[in-house]
Amino acid sequence: MTLALNRSELILKLIVEQYLLDGQPVSSKLLADHAQLAVSSATVRNTMMALEQQGLIRSPHTSAGRIPTTAGIRLFIDKMLQLQPLTSMWNNELQRRLTPQLPVSLLCQQAGQLLTNLTGFVAIVSAPKADGRIVRQIDLVRLASDRLLLVVIDEDGDILHRVLHCESAIDSNTLSKVLCLLNAALGGGGQWQDGIERLGSIVRSETGLCQQLLQKVLGQLSLDELQQHQPLIYGQHQLLLAPEYQQNPALQQVMQMLEQPDGLIRLLQTVTQDEQPKLLLGKESGFIELANVSVIVQRYQQQPKRFIALLGPRRMNYARLIPLVEACARQLNLNLNRRQVSP
Template identity: 30%
Template sequence: MNADERRLQVLRAIVADYVSTHEPVGSKAIVDRHNLGVSSATVRNDMAALEEEGYIAQPHTSAGRVPTDKGYRLFVDRLHEVKPLSSAERRAIQHFLEGTLDLDEVMRRSVRLLAQLTRQVAVVQYPTLTRSTVRHVEVVPITQARLMLVLITDTGRVDQRVVELGDVITEDATARIRTVLNSTLVGRRLTEASALVAELPEEAPPELRDAMLRVCTVLIESLVEHPEERLVLGGTANLTRNVTDFPGSLRKVMEALEEQVVVLKLLAASRDPSTVTVRIGEENEAEEMRSTSVVSIGYGSPGMILGGMGVVGPTRMDYAGTMASVRAVAAYVGEILAGR
């Protein structure tokens, strides 16, 4: 085994021990618990190299080390294959999901199952059974600080919403928002449109950002109002099991999970049923979610994505087990819904 492979084994040992104990990991513990076949001095040297490269870090009060976001990323990238679930786990999933009668029940059971299996927060997007596309978005000033949004679809649905801006807006700014919305959304399926709308506030120029955020938050409600385009969350209490995993940010994470825009964005990356996507810590775009990791996947039948699902938890998570559970539940839900 060369030095790089050995260091990767040391990193794996640190990740495994830290995930299970939540305690920083020292070289003696690695030698005692993991049969690496090398001395404590070698492990200490490997840990020094891993720390220098930014894969592990030393909390102020401890002699041990903990993985960094970069370390978790290397660990996940080197999981050559997601471990399959045991036949007992697969049977449990099948048993839990079979016999469900309606779509709501499938969604409720799926999110509950995913939260139980992973002990994280589970998110499932309702399948996109509608084929409606956006025909036009009209933005009408009611007062200087209030707009009317009118969404018109190709199926003839007209949805009106009022947006309270909290600040005055010029006619020119209103026109610019109208132009951006229509150039982004016209001709798009409603579900695709909702993911695109979630991106717009960040892309807006600074002077329009606040108004665009408020407009987009209201518009998302119009786009995902159909029951088949909702999101179901389960297991939010799991986040509170280890408050120390979210130093100073747990409340922000909980609040962000209540925002449809944020959660849709978390699932936007997972459009492929064959690939589990893992976003770790700082890789999450939403600032409030940067103390979390998101493991997600698309579900559906071959050639047709119906929606996304995934889990949100601390960066200190059992990635291999979580990825396996997310993939397995998605496969079963895809089969159930494709068979309808």
């Protein structure tokens, strides 16, 4: 589809496209030589001056050329950007790596890792588990006289397995008793968090080796519950490789936000109210830490609400990356729906 643009819009489009390509200021001479423009350098300069007065482009201190502002990139994306079809290589990777047989947690992990591997940017996936997680099965398997394997399976098919090392040998009676107490606290399709609270009360009423074992189980269950409710973030180190951020103090602010992402996660939860991809450009996010980055985010499940996002420099190839995030969210949604309807 060919967009009908006036001269001012076309010049802005060319400036943004060139800037996204190489990150360098764009000169009026370069634009005047462009095949799509049949005007003089003076006309280009006058148009660029008008665009600058509108706040759509600006002049860096060290160059006579112009680069787009956040407002200029936003206008380009909203009105002029033409999305590219997903490449067959990327589509094949999504189909191969994101399969419905995977438990939910592993599916989310695969999606985040795949997104950062394909793009070289930071991938963010909302917490794999939502409140109300259900325990389907819990068991203790003897590995040795002083070692047990804790196995917990939730309703999504995710399996927690941890080796418990004990200070002394565990007799069969103690093992049977501990297993009965665990099933009383967590069995019967109860919620994980409620089971942890019941188990905490049981621990306080027991003594000796039985209490020690229950405390070890409680610690593992609590740790897993905490981890499953944290967002998954991949590729933070990729920011260190981006030319825009080398020796740039702004990088430190972004890295700190990714280490403590509660505010960012709340923002992404807020903007993903429908099935359409959303793009946050720099200061549009409301966070000064994100002034020099862009975030593409899309919801892939409504209940519980889950989203996937890609964070990188403002100089992204939006035409390729927005369809990739869309396709990744679509594949996740498809696989989760298949799991729900399967017998």
